[in-house]
Amino acid sequence: MQVQGANGSGKTSLLRTLCGFIRPDEGEIRWRGKRVGDLGEDYHAELLYLGHLNAIKDELNALENLQMSAGMAGYQVTEQQAIAALRRMGLQRREHLPVRVLSQGQRRRVALARLLTSAAHLWILDEPLTALDVGAVGLMQELIGEHLSNGGMTIFTTHQPLQVAGVETRQLTLI
Amino acid sequence: MAINWFKYSAPTNFYGLAGKLIPFFAWPAAIFFVIGIYIGFFIAPTDATQSEAYRIIFLHVPASILSMFIYLIMAGYAALGLIFKTRLSAMMAQALAPTGALFAFISLWSGALWGKPMWGAWWVWDARLTSELILLFLYLGFIALQASIEDPRRGDRASALLAIVGSVNVPIIYFSVKWWNTLHQGSTIKYSGTSMHIAMQQAMFSILIACWLYAIAVTLARVRCIILEREANTTWVNGLPEVKQSEVRS
């Protein structure tokens, strides 16, 4: 599902509410029929959230960051798996550099590499295409397509149009 | 009857109720205060060991008692606001804090005024005074935290958590300070023991009631201001006569 709306219409807030950061004043959020508040950590296990911030540490290199992110999401990733993921994201030969020397676009790619190693069903992505060049945008379309064909679900916001081949995207426009 | 009370848990309705209740607390407060002062200063006899200066305890003791009492009530409202998410509870906690801090301050200052003729020093590190000082710090921390957070929802919940943590700590702090005081053989301010003259007891009790009623009146007035502040953009507030009047004037 693609969430659209002008700046300030509440797209980020909606996504964060879906993650459980914000408690809604009215109504409730349900995952597979159960209230998200009751599911707690079980819901977290099936969720992957990527916000405006990259959630990577400047002092660590790309490889360490990816392994840490995976660990924080509850599972271990071997070095080969991590390197393969970074390679797919176009970061070969940069895995061992501290992230603070990478460009904005490269940092975003490190953050997005999590998508490759994650087993989460639901991806909630807030403007995932920020700072990405055309090649990376194409890569994102591939990744989302693969995720959907594996039975996953994606909710994202973006100012650029994002088409995924063979899948119909539901649109939600906020006023 | 139950329905009636719940109606007043909405700020809109409470605003009017509070306004009507204030005089019922303010006037008796003034009356009790005058009675208490009269008994305390004119009827109660001069203490054998402490002479005239001891009379300050008629203000000091009620102020101390009330400062601690208000902290507990404030923490109670804060907890209600946190658990049941009622806006008015959080506003009541916010309204109580400055009054509680004021009583803590009065308690300290009156304790110092008593200490000077008694001990020759403006401040003695007596266990109760020191605990009172720490209580004042806790109040100030609560007020500072609320003032630093712009989002009222986050501010209410954060300061509520702080108040609850504080109230759990208050007994621990009091006990620790008492221990510290006995360890170092500090001075202890003793009130005139159990054999207090009946007039002294009456004076103290009267002023205690007066302070309590005053606290209620002032808190109600303050919570009305808080309600106006927070709901400034709603239609019901802009329809109030006092708000319309101030608009016309400005």
Next chain:
Amino acid sequence: MNKLSLIGLFGLVVRRDLLLAMRRRADVLTTLIFFVMVVSLFPLGVGPEMDMLRKMASGVVWVAALLASMLSLPRMFSADHADGTLEQMMLAPQSLSVLVLGKIVAHWMLSGLPLALIAPVLGLQFDMPPQALWILVLALLLGTPVLSMIGAVGAALTLGLRGGGVLVSLLVLPLCIPVLIFGAGAVEAVTSGMSVVSNLSFLGAFMLFALVFTPFVAAQALRISME
């Protein structure tokens, strides 16, 4: 992919924070230097008579430890908050309280533990007898975790606010006073011949009490601050 257990995730958080601190060694050292400086300020302020300094010793070292711990508190969550990793921690599939405990442990290892280990050197500056030095280290080892734990609650409540460091200190210092009283009391008890064990057992009790409650309270405070 292997799943991480609760202990595994706890260990990961601790290791991560320690690794990050190793790459930014300055932070740990500044806290330590501050501690040493503050302790040295007191003799400069009150004069070098050993009698007076000996009496003041335990209090001075403890107050300095308190202040140095306060200094490092804002750092507990602010860096993670700024780059988004705190959000990810809150979405972890394990209890946030345990992760927070991990952060507290790492924080203590980087602030309280070094303070406790360097304190005997400072105690010597005040001519403290050897038994007192041992008790000082032990008391600090028991007391500084409590400072980190209560501090975590304060740091979580003031996340992202302006006036950060001072505000946290304002909120946390009154709550740490019992630790100060019994910590300094334990060391003084050595020289005054009173019971050291009772003071130390109070410190131990505080630590257990804080251990049970503060991670949960701090996690709640984080949720409140991140909304």
